[in-house]
Structures are given as structure tokens and as C-alpha cells.
Amino acid sequence: MDPSKANIQLSARRYANWHKAERLLEEWGPRDDSDFPIYAALARKRTVFYTPAVLSTPRQVRDDLTGLTVQVSACIDEHLINTGELQTRPRNLRKYVELIIIDESDRLNATALEMVRDHYDRDNVAVILIGMPGIEKRFSRYPQLYSRVGFAHEYRPLSKDELRFVLERRWPKYGHPLDPDDFTDAQALAAIARITRGNFRLVDRLFTQMERIMQINELNTITDDVVEAARSTLVIGIT
Known part of the structure; x- marks a missing residue:
């Protein structure tokens, strides 16, 4: 694996507090008071971290992102209710999520990328795509997506x-x-x-x-x- 990409992946997981929340989200079920620190961590970042499986279909990517967004939003909602910060609950709880980070975005085919672009447009949510060096050249073949790319940044190994x-x-x-x-x-x-x-x-x-x-x-x-x-x-x- 490219060293710089490994650094980005770990940094992104830490930023999203996914190292704290991943197990709770995977084992979704009855909640416990011990989960409240995880709700707070997700509420601070309002971020979904997602890694598509190899050969994921566009439908699977859509369903995975929707499911994770709903779960993270529910956790944020619980945190806001528990702390008394919630004044008015949004009509769409998914609005709590402000950023989606997609790791291994090289795995997304053209249709899946268009679905991500549409999600970005409809929900006004920021998207970060992590991939191997040169991935921006691939995205340049999709004008609808590429026109929305703010910048491409290549991370290097630690000095x-x-x-x-x-x-x-x-x-x-x-x-x-x-x-x-x-x-x-x-x-x-x-x-x-x-x-x-x-x-x-x-x-x-x-x-x-x-x-x-x-x-x-x-x-x-x-x-x-x-x-x-x-x-x-x-x-x-x-x-």
C-alpha cells in the first residue's frame, strides 16, 4: 500500500471518530448508557466514514451510505436530546451529517460516482474521496463530478x-x-x-x-x- 494513502486513511478514521463508533454502528441494536460518549464523538464531527467493498454495485453503495447516514444521525440526535442542546428537530435527521468521507474510492464505478455526486447536490453535504495518487485524472473524465471538485491534495509520508x-x-x-x-x-x-x-x-x-x-x-x-x-x-x- 502506498504509505501516503495509509496515512490519509488513518487520519480520516480518526477525524470522523470512526475508531470509537465503528463497532456500535456495525452491531446496531438496543442502546446502553455507555454509548453516550460515542454519540458525543459523532456529534462533534457530524461525519460518515465509508469504505465500499470490492465490486460494490451502485445500489449497494447507495444503501450503505444511506444506512450509515441514518445511524450516525440517530446517534447525534440522541446526544442533542440528552444534553438539552436540541431546540428544534430537523424534518430530515440526515441533515445532521455534514461530511461524507469515502475511502478506497477507486472502487466506485461511473454510476456509483454519479450517485455520490447527486447525493452531494441534493443534500448539500461535503464529500471527500480518498484514493491512490492520480485518481483526480480519472475523475476528470466525468464533467458533472469534476466540476464540483474543490481541490486535490496528495499526502506524503511523514518527514x-x-x-x-x-x-x-x-x-x-x-x-x-x-x-x-x-x-x-x-x-x-x-x-x-x-x-x-x-x-x-x-x-x-x-x-x-x-x-x-x-x-x-x-x-x-x-x-x-x-x-x-x-x-x-x-x-x-x-x-
């Missing part, structure tokens, strides 16, 4: 300084702050930079495995050996 910024906030969890002047930390930092090449999602996966390895071996310091052991458990290609 050296950005990667260090991220690691400085992860390191203290494992015993002590990151010290680039410390030989052990410097070795581990170099190993992480070499393995991940600025791929934010891979950094997250690598740290998950590092934590598991450190717990199993009762370690409290991140070393390059720990990093390499974590790397060996991941399918990430040759680095």
Missing part, C-alpha cells in the same frame, strides 16, 4: 521531524521520554524510521507489536532488537 514528533508522544508510555542523544534510543529511532519510511499506519502497527513483545519479555526499554523483533511479525515487504 523526519514529523516522525520524531509522533514518537516523542509514544515513547513515554514505555518507561521514559525519547532522548535522541541516548545511544539506545537513537538506534531504536533509526530502526523505526528505516522500517516504516514515514508510514503513520505502519508506525502504529509496529508499536502494537513492540508493546506485545515487551510485555512477554518483561522489558521496559525500547531497543533496536525490540523493533526488529516487532518488524519480523509484520508483513510489510522488504525495507
